[in-house]
Amino acid sequence: MRFAKAFLAIAAVTLLVTGCARQKDDATKALTAIETSVTSMKDEGMKYAPVAYQGVESTLATLKDSLAKEDYKSVLAGTPELNKAVDSLKTAIASGKEQFTAATAEWSSMSADVPKMVEAIQSRVDILSSAKKLPKNVSKDALDSAKSGLDWMKSTWAEATAAAADKPAEAVEKARAVKAKGAEVLAALGMGA
Amino acid sequence: MTENTGKPAADNPYAQFYVVKKGDTLSKIAEEFYGDKMLYPKIFEANRDQLTDPNKIKPGQKLRIP
Numbered sequence: 001m002r003f004a005k006a007f008l009a010i011a012a013v014t015l016l017v018t019g020c021a022r023q024k025d026d027a028t029k030a031l032t033a034i035e036t037s038v039t040s041m042k043d044e045g046m047k048y049a050p051v052a053y054q055g056v057e058s059t060l061a062t063l064k065d066s067l068a069k070e071d072y073k074s075v076l077a078g079t080p081e082l083n084k085a086v087d088s089l090k091t092a093i094a095s096g097k098e099q100f101t102a103a104t105a106e107w108s109s110m111s112a113d114v115p116k117m118v119e120a121i122q123s124r125v126d127i128l129s130s131a132k133k134l135p136k137n138v139s140k141d142a143l144d145s146a147k148s149g150l151d152w153m154k155s156t157w158a159e160a161t162a163a164a165a166d167k168p169a170e171a172v173e174k175a176r177a178v179k180a181k182g183a184e185v186l187a188a189l190g191m192g193a
Numbered sequence: 194m195t196e197n198t199g200k201p202a203a204d205n206p207y208a209q210f211y212v213v214k215k216g217d218t219l220s221k222i223a224e225e226f227y228g229d230k231m232l233y234p235k236i237f238e239a240n241r242d243q244l245t246d247p248n249k250i251k252p253g254q255k256l257r258i259p
Contacts, residue, residue, distance in 0.1 A: 117207045120259075132231070
């Protein structure tokens with residue numbers, strides 16, 4: 001009887017230890033697989049979907065912390081959600097890449113076009129600045145406004161150019177603003193289409 | 194930006210053009226666009242590809258107005 005009880009106790013402990021070891025093993029394997037996947041996406045994630053990537057990294061860090069504290073239940077409970085987040089991240093990266101490519105193409109076009117607009121405006125502003133009087137369709141206020149508009153265009157264009165390599169969407173947004181201002185200035189100088 | 198040479202390049206889509214009418218002179222055109230007829234050399238220089246003499250322009254010529 002005593003031997004049977006001892007045997008049962010030992011069996012129970014063995015099952016408990018085996019169960020815990022299996023949980024640890026499962027949690028570790030699950031988290032390692034996710035971490036490998038996330039690490040492989042780091043460069044593209046940071047470039048094309050930084051917010052989503054950092055969100056996934058943060059959740060992964062939390063689960064790794066749980067693993068370190070031997071809270072295997074939390075890890076196993078959290079990995080399905082994290083896997084979903086990784087799938088969403090892949091989608092976000094693909095979408096981000098498309099947008100990056102489209103913005104790069106638009107920038108390429110604008111970087112050929114906008115400097116010509118600035119050049120045409122600069123030329124006219126320089127000439128009118130040296131004129132003894134202004135043409136009928138251009139007031140002094142309009143010329144002054146054109147000069148400050150031109151200055152704004154040049155500084156904003158410089159910002160756009162600086163952003164172009166890494167943030168083409170931002171560069172394109174600035175370029176569009178420069179072009180819109182340029183259209184106003186051209187009209188004010190009587191040079192509109 | 195490129196250095197300003199005083200005239201937009203030939204292929205600049207934002208350059209302004211003017212078609213010469215009978216009786217026009219570069220001075221008159223300069224007065225219309227710049228308010229100052231003495232600035233006619235600017236127009237002449239911008240059109241050296243088709244003008245050799247600032248006093249000789251023809252109706253129908255399409256001049257670039259820098």
